[in-house]
Amino acid sequence: MARTKMKESRKRGSGHKPRVTNPDDDKRDDLLQKSDMKNQKFEAYYEKQLAIPSDEWCKFLDTCREPLPSTFRIAGSRETAAVLTSVVQDTYIPHLTGVVFEDQPIPPPMALPWYPNGLAWQFNVPKKALRRSPEFKKFHAFLVFETEVGNITRQEAVSMLPPLFLDVEPHHFVLDMCAAPGSKTSQLLESLHSSQSLLESCVPPGLLIANDSDYKRTHLLIHQTARLPSPAFMVTNVDASIFPSLYLPPESVADSSERKTRPSSLLFDRILCDVPCSGDGTIRKNVGIWKKWNAYGWQWLACACFHLGSRFMGKPNCSSRLQLRILQRAMRMLRRGGKIVYSTCSLNPVENEAVVAEALRTVPGFELVDSRPTILRDILNTTSPRFLMEKAQRVSVGVIGLQQKNLAWLGGHVYSSSGTREGKRTAEEVAEVYDVKKARLEGDEDVLMASATTELPMSKPTDSEPSFTSTVRTRSATKEVQKEKQQDSGTGEYVFKEMPYTFVSPGDPIVENCKQVPSLWDFPSSNLLVRNPAGEPTRSLYLTNDIGTKIFMRQESGFGRRDGGDGEDGAERVPRFRVLSEGLPVVLPYIKPETILDADVPALRVLLETYYPLLSSFGEAFRRDVGGRPQGSHVVRFRAGGTVDGASDVHRRLTHDLVLPVWRSTSSVSLMIDKKAKSALSLRVFGEDFTVAGRQARSGMDDAREPDVPETETETEGAEGVKAGTV
Numbered sequence: 122m123a124r125t126k127m128k129e130s131r132k133r134g135s136g137h138k139p140r141v142t143n144p145d146d147d148k149r150d151d152l153l154q155k156s157d158m159k160n161q162k163f164e165a166y167y168e169k170q171l172a173i174p175s176d177e178w179c180k181f182l183d184t185c186r187e188p189l190p191s192t193f194r195i196a197g198s199r200e201t202a203a204v205l206t207s208v209v210q211d212t213y214i215p216h217l218t219g220v221v222f223e224d225q226p227i228p229p230p231m232a233l234p235w236y237p238n239g240l241a242w243q244f245n246v247p248k249k250a251l252r253r254s255p256e257f258k259k260f261h262a263f264l265v266f267e268t269e270v271g272n273i274t275r276q277e278a279v280s281m282l283p284p285l286f287l288d289v290e291p292h293h294f295v296l297d298m299c300a301a302p303g304s305k306t307s308q309l310l311e312s313l314h315s316s317q318s319l320l321e322s323c324v325p326p327g328l329l330i331a332n333d334s335d336y337k338r339t340h341l342l343i344h345q346t347a348r349l350p351s352p353a354f355m356v357t358n359v360d361a362s363i364f365p366s367l368y369l370p371p372e373s374v375a376d377s378s379e380r381k382t383r384p385s386s387l388l389f390d391r392i393l394c395d396v397p398c399s400g401d402g403t404i405r406k407n408v409g410i411w412k413k414w415n416a417y418g419w420q421w422l423a424c425a426c427f428h429l430g431s432r433f434m435g436k437p438n439c440s441s442r443l444q445l446r447i448l449q450r451a452m453r454m455l456r457r458g459g460k461i462v463y464s465t466c467s468l469n470p471v472e473n474e475a476v477v478a479e480a481l482r483t484v485p486g487f488e489l490v491d492s493r494p495t496i497l498r499d500i501l502n503t504t505s506p507r508f509l510m511e512k513a514q515r516v517s518v519g520v521i522g523l524q525q526k527n528l529a530w531l532g533g534h535v536y537s538s539s540g541t542r543e544g545k546r547t548a549e550e551v552a553e554v555y556d557v558k559k560a561r562l563e564g565d566e567d568v569l570m571a572s573a574t575t576e577l578p579m580s581k582p583t584d585s586e587p588s589f590t591s592t593v594r595t596r597s598a599t600k601e602v603q604k605e606k607q608q609d610s611g612t613g614e615y616v617f618k619e620m621p622y623t624f625v626s627p628g629d630p631i632v633e634n635c636k637q638v639p640s641l642w643d644f645p646s647s648n649l650l651v652r653n654p655a656g657e658p659t660r661s662l663y664l665t666n667d668i669g670t671k672i673f674m675r676q677e678s679g680f681g682r683r684d685g686g687d688g689e690d691g692a693e694r695v696p697r698f699r700v701l702s703e704g705l706p707v708v709l710p711y712i713k714p715e716t717i718l719d720a721d722v723p724a725l726r727v728l729l730e731t732y733y734p735l736l737s738s739f740g741e742a743f744r745r746d747v748g749g750r751p752q753g754s755h756v757v758r759f760r761a762g763g764t765v766d767g768a769s770d771v772h773r774r775l776t777h778d779l780v781l782p783v784w785r786s787t788s789s790v791s792l793m794i795d796k797k798a799k800s801a802l803s804l805r806v807f808g809e810d811f812t813v814a815g816r817q818a819r820s821g822m823d824d825a826r827e828p829d830v831p832e833t834e835t836e837t838e839g840a841e842g843v844k845a846g847t848v
């Protein structure tokens with residue numbers, strides 16, 4: 122909404138008429154001038170809390186008033202990411218270097234030096250130049266299309282840090298406790314799939330569970346992660362502070378002594394707590410914070426309120442300790458030697474260091490250690506390892522010291538966990554902690570917003586943890602949940618709108634039949650699910666991995682397996698299912714290589730230009746090859762190195778192997794990817810959108826206005842329920 126208004130006001134301005142001041146402008150946050158970016162309470166509070174030396178304080182505030190540069194991350198599978206990185210580096214950067222727009226030199230995008238494999242980029246280009254300079258216009262179109270198909274994510278630099286700190290590997294069990302809209306989740310997912318290559322198995326042994334308590338936002342999460350459909354990925358929708366224990370069947374317990382006695386609860390190797398927060402660290406993007414911030418706004422979230430006491434808080438509320446409770450729950454679900462990263466987008470130590478300190482004080486067996494990747498440590502030039510080691514040993518003293526600082530300023534009486542007032546040494550440590558923030562500010566202002574990042578190894582499972590069923594019961598009592606549910610007209614009971622996942626019977630004739638075209642071998646069909654209670658393979662098939670199957674089968678809440686076949690004769694001749702592009706990475710490793718069709722680049726162009734190109738439109742080799750195949754779903758490979766006829770200089774050669782699904786019908790062959798993905802592909806390979814939609818847009822049949830690069834938060838399309846990989 123705000124964006125639309127911005128466009129309208131620009132349009133008025135472009136007619137060179139004097140701008141009429143709208144009385145409502147006063148209420149608008151996005152129109153704030155730099156000179157109006159002031160807030161006495163904010164400044165007074167953080168001057169004390171952040172302990173930034175006075176000569177740097179102004180610099181800090183100035184930085185807070187600067188707009189954030191645009192940053193994006195190349196996402197998706199390792200293959201796609203490598204391809205797109207080379208497209209940006211080799212195709213666009215040379216053309217964007219030395220651009221001058223309206224007499225101003227415009228710097229080209231630059232790769233963020235600390236992000237691995239050059240996948241994260243930053244640019245500071247005025248929107249006008251992005252849309253009007255011929256060089257940047259093309260780049261902008263590239264960003265728009267690749268973002269729409271999910272290969273590029275607009276994500277702030279600082280938001281890319283917590284997943285990096287977690288250092289996820291393919292065998293890890295990972296939990297993202299507050300995950301929506303999912304930009305960090307998609308990073309975690311990529312790490313889980315990091316060993317994947319185009320034709321090798323892409324089913325990691327590990328698992329990522331992404332959770333958010335907001336039902337609608339879980340749909341954003343699903344959309345955001347759709348680019349990398351993964352059999353090792355689940356989305357859940359519960360309150361993270363009572364995240365249920367997930368159980369594995371007894372045979373999965375490593376320790377044989379426990380095998381017979383009880384099922385084990387799943388412990389995680391990595392947990393991300395990117396908790397809800399006051400968000401005042403986003404002040405550079407959300408300039409309205411300058412108008413609204415006050416010292417009480419964040420307190421409903423802050424864990425420390427019970428320390429502050431009723432005198433200060435007015436109405437202390439136990440449920441206000443959400444951040445702390447989420448972190449504590451995470452600590453109880455962590456495997457020995459695992460890591461937790463706790464992050465917020467707030468500057469406030471009460472939401473950061475104090476939460477971590479209190480969690481460490483209340484859950485035994487953990488210590489705070491530095492988990493920043495070495496590369497980042499070097500770049501930010503922050504605290505010495507010696508200090509970090511010391512901090513690890515005395516963390517509760519150090520961080521409780523921060524609490525004291527907050528509370529002292531707030532007027533409370535505060536003591537350390539040992540009951541003594543904090544001394545000078547703690548104050549020095551506190552200063553050192555803030556030196557870290559200061560260094561972040563100097564090194565890269567985006568990183569300033571990074572909050573306490575914590576690695577907390579070791580935990581013991583307890584028997585008093587919430588179970589899946591108890592959580593559901595608790596939730597069903599709340600109004601919020603009832604809104605998310607529909608009332609069953611027959612029974613009057615509330616039921617979830619989502620259809621349940623059910624395992625398909627082993628040997629189901631329909632599934633067996635689909636495995637013929639294309640030829641699938643060794644396909645783990647016992648891990649296939651459908652979304653109906655009867656387990657009928659009717660619409661989409663979902664694949665999970667072995668650990669996913671174990672978890673599904675073990676829970677008491679509606680997952681189930683249909684036992685035995687239905688006695689069908691297996692006579693279905695035309696395969697009912699087809700491979701779609703989103704399912705291809707999952708299925709590809711199981712497709713017999715000799716059944717993959719080879720095609721050249723002109724064939725790709727024909728497939729992109731027309732919806733249902735006739736067999737006769739293709740060159741002889743491809744026509745013969747595909748013509749000899751049965752009707753149904755096939756996979757085509759376009760090999761790297763193929764020449765791209767008619768392409769501009771920069772798009773002369775296919776730089777990477779492309780593997781795409783097609784559907785062969787009686788007389789035509791069509792590409793099984795959606796319109797936007799076709800446009801993105803055409804632009805990426807040929808430097809031009811040859812598709813029907815692209816041609817229509819150019820000839821004005823469609824709304825040819827340049828769209829903005831969508832932000833993660835606004836994407837809703839294509840949302841579905843919990844998805845564990847699509848076939």
Ligand SMILES: C[S@@+](CC[C@H](N)C(=O)[O-])C[C@H]1O[C@@H](n2cnc3c(N)ncnc32)[C@H](O)[C@@H]1O
Pocket residue numbers: 280298299300301302303304305306332333334335338359360361362395396397398443
């Ligand atoms: C800071 S955002 C998370 C951003 C996300 N990690 C990302 O990178 O896209 C916090 C999220 O926590 C969710 N949330 C709030 N309370 C929660 C709770 N009790 N349990 C789980 N999630 C919660 C909100 O719906 C919101 O999506």
